[in-house]
Amino acid sequence: MNKTLKVPALRIRQGKERQLFSLAIEGKNITRVAAISRIRRGEEDLLGYQRPEVQSHIREIQRYIESENPMIPNPVIIAFDERVEFESSQENSDIGYLVIPVSDNEDFIKPGFIVDGQQRTAALRDAEIESFMMPVSAFIANNDEEQREQFMLVNSTKPLPKTLLHELAPHTKGRLPSDLQARKFPSLLTQRLNFGEGPLKGKIKTATNPEGIIADTSIIKMLDASLKEGALYRFRDPETGMGDESKMLSVLNHFWSAVKEVFSEDWEKKPRDSRLLHGVGVLSLGSLMDEIDQLYMTIKGSEVRGEPTPYDFFKAELETIKDVCHWSSGAWDFGKDIEGQPIKRRWNELQNLSKDISLVTDYLVDYYQNS
Known part of the structure; x- marks a missing residue:
């Protein structure tokens, strides 16, 4: 009673x-x-x-x-x-x-x-x-x-795990602190990738998926950049900051399925054994996804503006940069510095730091644009 x-x-x-x-x-x-x-x-x-x-x-x-x-x-x-x-x-x-x-x-x-x-x-x-x-x-x-x-x-002002705040943010309608508010839609897409069907299913580490191997912050940053001026931008609603989830997820799943196929030897490795699904790989390849998508739009014209870039196109373009990538062995050859000295870095020397991410991103995008 x-x-x-x-x-x-x-x-x-x-x-x-x-x-x-x-x-x-x-x-x-x-x-x-x-x-x-x-x-x-x-x-x-x-x-x-x-x-x-x-x-x-x-x-x-x-x-x-x-x-x-x-x-x-x-x-x-x-x-x-x-x-x-x-x-x-x-x-x-x-x-x-x-x-x-x-x-x-x-x-x-x-x-x-x-x-x-x-x-x-x-x-x-x-x-x-x-x-x-x-x-x-x-x-x-x-x-x-x-x-x-x-x-x-x-x-929000206490040292709560960021993964917990990111996972909760999309499920609130009220106004959140500005940094969390800005991450609401990228966080939602991250959850769709992680708990839906696709190559990244179960691979992103979150509060409810602690066994994941990819840091959710890396995925969120990649998505945020693409939403602002990359492959996802054309499916975005500028007034709400959200957009057509289905088409965005198609682009992302097509691209990361192509990454999984082209770099199959690195795909199942943890970030300590490969930089492919490390912050360096996720963010640099995210920028490359935007470049490939832009080329597809240029070639096909305005008639494909509302359609996701297909898997086959992503895969063919990724093949062009495969041989210069060293995600889990060897050394990257980044050319020469302003004094003419060679810039080489072993694969495991690359860290999840802005300078290393920029180094790999600039190299891959420049090589792709000039290949």
């Missing part, structure tokens, strides 16, 4: 419709009313939004809570669903009670999700103490998307 927990609360009105609630809850009761929604993937969509617990940090907090005179002034932030209600102590008063349903039934879906403070909550749960009142800031969310949006806004 479900019961309710009635907690004194102060209602704080913000903006036209926003309502926050300031309250204090017995620390060990927080996990009775609120769950931690860890990020994971369903069959077709992203579920949850939290990072995994960090046990070493939790133990440190637990030891502090068990010390002689602990104090934790920072509130846990909880997003409640619409089952939670505010009862004013008097008519139109902002002082009253938050009424929260609770139950000891294992099948009971808790009405709250912890937006910020999962480690403090876990430490309180495990601490050997009789009582510890914890400050809580709460709001009532309309849906999971609003909870996710608030989680990102609260945590």
Whole structure:
């Protein structure tokens, strides 16, 4: 049988419709009313939004809570669903009670999700103490998307893993910090590549795919550059910054399928054993994709403007630069510097640094344009 927990609360009105609630809850009761929604993937969509617990940090907090005179002034932030209600102590008063349903039934879906403070909550749960009142800031969310949006806004200035923020960004509709806002569509395309059908399926390392071998930041940078002035630009909506996902994904899958075929010996190797799917390879080849696409447009004319560049064209053009690439053996010959000295770099000397990425990119594009 479900019961309710009635907690004194102060209602704080913000903006036209926003309502926050300031309250204090017995620390060990927080996990009775609120769950931690860890990020994971369903069959077709992203579920949850939290990072995994960090046990070493939790133990440190637990030891502090068990010390002689602990104090934790920072509130846990909880997003409640619409089952939670505010009862004013008097008519139109902002002082009253938050009424929260609770139950000891294992099948009971808790009405709250912890937006910020999962480690403090876990430490309180495990601490050997009789009582510890914890400050809580709460709001009532309309849906999971609003909870996710608030989680990102609260945590955007903290050292959260970038892979987690990138994977969450496309699934929020609210305005995010400018750097995350700019990455929303490239991050969405990255997820389509990683979890759809194509040569990059499962290869991109993200919060829900930690076994991937390609850094998501490399893919996102490659996509962002192409959206701004490359092969994906012609399928882009300049007003929204988004565009025709299907055609963009066709271009990308055609190109990377061609890369997989032309450089088959390097394709299955990890970045430490090959620079093909390393930041250097991904970004330099991304620039080459844009060059090949431009040539295709020049040859075929405006009648193909709305059609993705085909796999066969990408493959034939990549064959022209295959012999000068040294992704996993030998040395790159980058010509001579301004003093006439040869510039040669062993394959494994190339690092994921802007200077090395520019060196390989400029070399491949120049060689391709002049071959």
